[in-house]
Amino acid sequence: MTPLDLLLLIAxxxxxxxxxxxxxRSIAGENAVALYAAQxxxxxxxxxxxxxxxxxxxxxxxxxxxxxTLHWRFDGLSWFFALITIGAALLSSWxxxxxxxxxxxxxGGSMRLFHSTLALNVFSxxxxxxxxxxLSLFIGWELVSWASFLMMGLAGxxxxxxxxxxxxxxxxxxxxxxVGLAMVYSQxxxxxxxxxxxxxxxxxxxxxxxxxxxxxxGFGVKMAMIPLHLWQAKAYAETPGPGxxxxxxxxxxxxxxxxxxxxxxxxGFARLLDLSIPFTLLNARDLLAWIAVFTIIxxxxxxxxxxxxxxxxxxxxIGQGGYMLIGILSMDALxxxxxxxxxFNHATYQAMLFMSVTAVLHRTGTSDLNQLGGLVVRMPLSxxxxxxxxxxxxxxxPMNGFVSKWMIYRSLMDDGSPLLFIGAVIGTLGTILSVYKxxxxxxxxxxxxxxxxxxxxPSSMLIPMxxxxxxxxxxxxxxxxxxxxxxxxxxxxxxxxLTHTLGGVxxxxxxxxxxxxxxxxxxxxxxxALIFFSGNRHQRIHxxxxxxxxxxxxxxxxxxYSDNFYPGLMHLIGPWYRASxxxxxxxxxxxxxxxxxxxxxxxxxxxxxFYLLAVMVLSxxxxxxx
Amino acid sequence: MTLELLAELLLMxxxxxxxxxxxxxxxxxxxxxxxxxxxPPFFQPLYxxxxxxxxxxxxxxxxxxxxxxxxxxxxxxxxxxLLPVPGMNGIADKGGIxxxxxxxxxxxxxxxxxxxxxxxxxxxxxxxxxxxxxLAYDIPFMxxxxxxxxxxxxxxLADMIAIQQQQGLASWGIVQTPLLAFAGLIAMQAMxxxxxxxxxxxxxxxxxxxxxxxxxxxxxxxxxxxxxxxxTVAVLYxxxxxxxxxxxxxxxxxxxxxxxxxxxxxxLFPRYRTEDLLRLMWKWPVxxxxxxxxxxxx
Numbered sequence: 001m002t003p004l005d006l007l008l009l010i011a012x013x014x015x016x017x018x019x020x021x022x023x024x025r026s027i028a029g030e031n032a033v034a035l036y037a038a039q040x041x042x043x044x045x046x047x048x049x050x051x052x053x054x055x056x057x058x059x060x061x062x063x064x065x066x067x068x069t070l071h072w073r074f075d076g077l078s079w080f081f082a083l084i085t086i087g088a089a090l091l092s093s094w095x096x097x098x099x100x101x102x103x104x105x106x107x108g109g110s111m112r113l114f115h116s117t118l119a120l121n122v123f124s125x126x127x128x129x130x131x132x133x134x135l136s137l138f139i140g141w142e143l144v145s146w147a148s149f150l151m152m153g154l155a156g157x158x159x160x161x162x163x164x165x166x167x168x169x170x171x172x173x174x175x176x177x178x179v180g181l182a183m184v185y186s187q188x189x190x191x192x193x194x195x196x197x198x199x200x201x202x203x204x205x206x207x208x209x210x211x212x213x214x215x216x217x218g219f220g221v222k223m224a225m226i227p228l229h230l231w232q233a234k235a236y237a238e239t240p241g242p243g244x245x246x247x248x249x250x251x252x253x254x255x256x257x258x259x260x261x262x263x264x265x266x267x268g269f270a271r272l273l274d275l276s277i278p279f280t281l282l283n284a285r286d287l288l289a290w291i292a293v294f295t296i297i298x299x300x301x302x303x304x305x306x307x308x309x310x311x312x313x314x315x316x317x318i319g320q321g322g323y324m325l326i327g328i329l330s331m332d333a334l335x336x337x338x339x340x341x342x343x344f345n346h347a348t349y350q351a352m353l354f355m356s357v358t359a360v361l362h363r364t365g366t367s368d369l370n371q372l373g374g375l376v377v378r379m380p381l382s383x384x385x386x387x388x389x390x391x392x393x394x395x396x397x398p399m400n401g402f403v404s405k406w407m408i409y410r411s412l413m414d415d416g417s418p419l420l421f422i423g424a425v426i427g428t429l430g431t432i433l434s435v436y437k438x439x440x441x442x443x444x445x446x447x448x449x450x451x452x453x454x455x456x457x458p459s460s461m462l463i464p465m466x467x468x469x470x471x472x473x474x475x476x477x478x479x480x481x482x483x484x485x486x487x488x489x490x491x492x493x494x495x496x497x498l499t500h501t502l503g504g505v506x507x508x509x510x511x512x513x514x515x516x517x518x519x520x521x522x523x524x525x526x527x528x529a530l531i532f533f534s535g536n537r538h539q540r541i542h543x544x545x546x547x548x549x550x551x552x553x554x555x556x557x558x559x560x561y562s563d564n565f566y567p568g569l570m571h572l573i574g575p576w577y578r579a580s581x582x583x584x585x586x587x588x589x590x591x592x593x594x595x596x597x598x599x600x601x602x603x604x605x606x607x608x609x610f611y612l613l614a615v616m617v618l619s620x621x622x623x624x625x626x
Numbered sequence: 627m628t629l630e631l632l633a634e635l636l637l638m639x640x641x642x643x644x645x646x647x648x649x650x651x652x653x654x655x656x657x658x659x660x661x662x663x664x665x666p667p668f669f670q671p672l673y674x675x676x677x678x679x680x681x682x683x684x685x686x687x688x689x690x691x692x693x694x695x696x697x698x699x700x701x702x703x704x705x706x707x708l709l710p711v712p713g714m715n716g717i718a719d720k721g722g723i724x725x726x727x728x729x730x731x732x733x734x735x736x737x738x739x740x741x742x743x744x745x746x747x748x749x750x751x752x753x754x755x756x757x758x759x760x761l762a763y764d765i766p767f768m769x770x771x772x773x774x775x776x777x778x779x780x781x782x783l784a785d786m787i788a789i790q791q792q793q794g795l796a797s798w799g800i801v802q803t804p805l806l807a808f809a810g811l812i813a814m815q816a817m818x819x820x821x822x823x824x825x826x827x828x829x830x831x832x833x834x835x836x837x838x839x840x841x842x843x844x845x846x847x848x849x850x851x852x853x854x855x856x857x858t859v860a861v862l863y864x865x866x867x868x869x870x871x872x873x874x875x876x877x878x879x880x881x882x883x884x885x886x887x888x889x890x891x892x893x894l895f896p897r898y899r900t901e902d903l904l905r906l907m908w909k910w911p912v913x914x915x916x917x918x919x920x921x922x923x924x
Contacts, residue, residue: 374745376688376743396732397725397728406725410724413775418776418923422765422772425765429765432735432757432761433760436753439742440742444739444743445742445745509780510780510781510782512721513720517717517721520707521701523635524704525696527700528701531850532695535679535842535846536681538684538844539684540686541686543687543745546744546746547746548746559745561750562750567754567900568754568900568901568903571900
């Protein structure tokens with residue numbers, strides 16, 4: 001039995017245990033945490049993958065279908081993704097183990113369903129990450145899609161509607177991938193990675209274009225690449241808190257994983273450069289890079305307009321995906337390391353942010369930013385988690401988000417791509433505005449009278465948040481820890497691995513050493529504190545003892561600035577939203593609606609999605625038995 | 627070696643603080659000159675700081691209010707060590723311009739957090755305007771950063787200075803790319819939040835915005851932050867476009883000129899509203915900056 005067998009076995013075992021005992025009040029959460037910890041430990045024997053000493057760990061199971069064999073294996077890239085997946089699942093399930101589960105049950109939710117869905121998500125993701133040929137990749141892909149659909153629909157009602165919407169997208173994407181696979185098969189007669197890689201040089205540019213379109217569109221649905229992003233924010237926002245933390249952390253990155261494997265690794269970086277778009281100076285790589293930049297900008301500025309904390313975060317999750325893609329597309333050691341590292345960094349702070357918002361939701365019953373405020377005095381540790389998270393998300397020092405974004409910026413600079421660079425910067429600036437609105441309207445400003453008695457989140461929620469906060473800070477302080485794994489993942493997909501130190505990147509023409517930068521920043525804060533406390537003694541006063549233009553404030557007066565937080569900005573860019581983005585959304589939706597009406601009329605199916613599923617299964621069967 | 631570095635790390639913020647105070651003094655003198663007043667005496671900035679820190683009434687709205695002010699000052703103290711001055715490079719080789727640009731956002735974030743805790747809508751409106759202004763000026767600013775990084779083919783500020791000083795006046799940023807230098811000048815003026823870009827303070831309208839609940843050493847902290855901010859922006863501009871300082875004399879002349887000249891012109895303009903500031907920043911400096919990039923990248 002290889003270490004990979006063991007890992008997959010434990011993951012499958014977790015699903016079974018959760019199906020059997022997921023409803024048990026006393027131990028289900030603890031069991032889940034223990035089992036994910038066991039999965040994490042099962043990664044250790046394969047740690048050689050993460051440090052580049054071992055190239056590949058195969059699974060001993062392989063399933064022959066006709067003349068093909070499905071097989072699974074782990075390489076450096078899979079190991080890196082698996083580490084994030086299992087870590088996210090561990091901390092998300094820890095978050096549920098306590099008051100959250102009680103409340104979820106009290107509102108009629110089923111913890112058995114929640115736990116087994118989470119376990120199923122992890123198992124299917126591991127299966128996808130381990131796929132050793134295109135067919136097992138597709139099977140893993142489908143499993144992941146359905147598992148995340150279950151997670152999204154868990155809350156029922158509105159959530160189910162958004163989940164169904166995701167399903168329509170996902171199945172459309174799966175069809176695209178399937179057609180791509182059929183095309184590969186007809187060209188190569190095999191589903192092996194090697195066969196495709198070998199056949200690519202002999203394919204014509206038109207064929208490659210078609211493959212590229214099918215695979216990026218198909219996998220791009222999952223990572224919510226523009227213009228296939230519309231399903232994600234609402235679906236994630238309605239997912240039960242810890243589930244959203246898990247999905248937001250890693251689920252969409254599976255799309256990126258598949259794109260890396262199929263489009264970048266198999267079709268190949270060099271080939272992308274060859275594919276030029278007629279009448280422009282662009283090639284396929286530039287096209288993807290521009291899609292990535294728009295995936296950064298549009299969702300980030302949509303996030304800026306959200307009133308609901310969970311939706312705001314979910315929209316940012318889409319936007320951050322663009323940074324990862326653009327980093328990896330840079331194809332050099334620095335940029336692609338930045339893109340890969342951003343996957344890890346984003347997972348850590350995004351999960352923490354969702355947890356913090358969920359903790360607030362748990363205590364106050366709302367995540368509407370106009371109904372909150374001033375909670376820092378009641379929930380200081382949840383505030384700390386959100387603060388660390390937003391600094392990471394905005395990409396400022398000293399958190400880990402800065403390091404990956406620095407690498408991406410730097411490589412765009414080296415590349416000489418000013419417009420892509422500016423696009424990435426615009427995204428970062430929009431993020432800063434948006435996350436300040438998030439923390440201001442939740443934790444700062446005036447405490448509402450109904451929240452005066454609120455308590456800090458329970459320890460079952462705080463511990464995972466604090467662990468994540470520590471990770472976000474420490475991997476910003478010592479990015480070399482993560483860069484080791486990243487370098488191994490780069491080597492696994494045929495990119496030049498990044499030369500790095502524990503503190504960052506030594507480059508001849510301007511490097512980064514986070515150990516120095518963060519130490520200096522902390523020292524600066526220390527001196528700042530000394531200067532501050534050298535002043536005369538200060539006294540703390542009640543928040544209503546405030547300058548109100550001569551009026552006396554009382555507890556029933558709402559003295560908070562939260563709605564329409566950036567009026568000056570919206571005055572200028574507000575019309576741009578109406579003009580382009582919503583038009584796009586309506587167009588897309590009405591197209592979908594027309595299609596679904598046609599299908600309903602034609603086949604009297606309750607849900608077009610299920611009809612599409614049937615077609616898909618049939619075509620899968622057709623491909624397999626061809 | 628390490629001892630020398632330690633001394634540099636301590637000296638650089640101290641020098642920055644002293645020069646920053648002098649810059650505040652100069653700014654006030656310029657304003658006074660335009661308004662036909664005499665202006666404050668030489669040690670006035672120092673008196674102000676001592677007075678503010680020593681005041682009896684020191685109102686805090688909570689821990690985050692205090693931490694915010696500490697972050698605002700501390701962030702700049704740290705940023706100064708990334709900025710090379712004649713004879714001292716500090717840790718310029720560990721960071722570079724991208725790090726510096728983002729490090730300069732940390733104090734703003736600290737200030738924003740501190741103001742948020744005050745629960746005063748005037749303060750929050752001020753921060754909303756300040757952050758919007760940041761979105762406005764940072765786009766041309768980052769274009770300028772990109773241009774400089776591309777021009778000198780390094781992000782290390784010490785190397786940029788070395789390149790300009792070895793190759794003489796013709797290699798100065800302002801000679802090589804006057805368009806970028808001009809765009810940078812406009813972005814820099816907005817970054818300082820001085821006239822005509824001080825809409826987020828707007829004393830008559832939102833009661834000085836972020837400063838509304840700041841008293842005593844809290845306001846003192848912001849005063850100190852302002853000194854650092856003036857110094858940082860001036861030195862950064864000098865480094866990118868004016869060849870840095872060969873010695874302390876030319877260094878001081880350059881950085882004071884960088885603050886004085888635009889300030890004297892800008893004082894004459896009326897205040898821009900937030901949306902007009904956005905329009906202005908996204909139009910002229912961005913267009914100039916992109917043209918500058920097009921020229922240097924060809």
